[in-house]
Amino acid sequence: MREMIKMVVVLTVLSVVSGGLLAYLRTATAAQIERQELEFVKGPAIRQILEGATNDPVNDRFKIDVDGKSHSFFVGVFDGKPNTVVFEVAGKGFADAIGLMVAVNVETDKLAGVAVTTHKETPGLGAQAKEDPAFAAQFVGLPVDQPVKVSKDGGSISALSGATITSRGVCAAATDALSQYRELKPRILEHVQRFQQ
Amino acid sequence: MAKTLVQEFTKGLWAEIPPFRLVLGLCPTLGVTTSMKNGLGMGLATTFVLVFSNILISLMRNLIPSKVRIACFIIIIATFVIVVELLMQAYTYALFQTLGVFIPLIVVNCIVLGRAEAFASKNGLLASTADGLGIGIGFSLSLASLGAVREIIGTGTFFGHSLFGPNYEPFTFMVQAPGAFVALGLMLCMMNLIGKK
Numbered sequence: 001m002r003e004m005i006k007m008v009v010v011l012t013v014l015s016v017v018s019g020g021l022l023a024y025l026r027t028a029t030a031a032q033i034e035r036q037e038l039e040f041v042k043g044p045a046i047r048q049i050l051e052g053a054t055n056d057p058v059n060d061r062f063k064i065d066v067d068g069k070s071h072s073f074f075v076g077v078f079d080g081k082p083n084t085v086v087f088e089v090a091g092k093g094f095a096d097a098i099g100l101m102v103a104v105n106v107e108t109d110k111l112a113g114v115a116v117t118t119h120k121e122t123p124g125l126g127a128q129a130k131e132d133p134a135f136a137a138q139f140v141g142l143p144v145d146q147p148v149k150v151s152k153d154g155g156s157i158s159a160l161s162g163a164t165i166t167s168r169g170v171c172a173a174a175t176d177a178l179s180q181y182r183e184l185k186p187r188i189l190e191h192v193q194r195f196q197q
Numbered sequence: 198m199a200k201t202l203v204q205e206f207t208k209g210l211w212a213e214i215p216p217f218r219l220v221l222g223l224c225p226t227l228g229v230t231t232s233m234k235n236g237l238g239m240g241l242a243t244t245f246v247l248v249f250s251n252i253l254i255s256l257m258r259n260l261i262p263s264k265v266r267i268a269c270f271i272i273i274i275a276t277f278v279i280v281v282e283l284l285m286q287a288y289t290y291a292l293f294q295t296l297g298v299f300i301p302l303i304v305v306n307c308i309v310l311g312r313a314e315a316f317a318s319k320n321g322l323l324a325s326t327a328d329g330l331g332i333g334i335g336f337s338l339s340l341a342s343l344g345a346v347r348e349i350i351g352t353g354t355f356f357g358h359s360l361f362g363p364n365y366e367p368f369t370f371m372v373q374a375p376g377a378f379v380a381l382g383l384m385l386c387m388m389n390l391i392g393k394k
Contacts, residue, residue: 018273026283029287036290
């Protein structure tokens, strides 16, 4: 009996102490980890889309809470006007989720660019969605009130050869992003005002 | 005492160097040694876990009931693995991205549990620290050297620096999975040749 109590006590104390330590460490490093993710995963994609912006879009960001989830929006300033917002959405790829950064011009209501962030697509085929600038370039200038589709489905995007599923996934993610944008536009505009220079 | 401590330390560097002599911990050995930097990073992360879990287990060796010792070891080891994972995510994000799933897998690395069971639970604090450091550094050196061999042949670089100039055609077989087995086999063969003399 005594042995059993000892086992229970030792295991319990050990678990509680390690759980507490990890919870503390997680909160202590959370801000730093978010900064690193911005730097290494999202940052390059954001800067690539917003090339030519006069501010640092990674720094100028705001958050909007939708259904309890907070979404980050990054603001690009062109010619002194904060007219472009960038945010990330997830789409379904061939292998796993595809992260897509989508930029929308809030004045003209047109897509200003897209860039793939995280993906596990096949190298050489689906992975071209990230690596081939010509694919992403097709999205620039599309209107926000129409779904984005590949040409096979009656849209304007020519799919990557050998990677139709990936191309469709990216288009679906972009469509999602646009409907999200239309829904949140009033709130986005409110926030964007603050970045006026 | 001083002599045995040195012995506990140095045995990990040659006589019991983990992947080559004990042929343990092969999963990360084969998986992450595509470059010297990855191998070294993985080795150092494992060393951290090994040293601290050895220290803690050695200190608690009279407290831990023998019937639940493995459960206690795993809690301690898993805690340190998550500590390493969070710290790497916060401060060396690029390395964290390349090592990916292999960091959480340190928990089930048989070297770490093996040292806890075979050494730290039976020996004092200083000896266990020396043992953990020795085995850990041995493991790091093995991974780094295997990584270096594969990187030099497979991509023509050493620690990221180009070695042979632009005319070198990289033998990419060596940085792919089968190359890992070939490189490991050749290194084991070399170790045995040297040991025989």
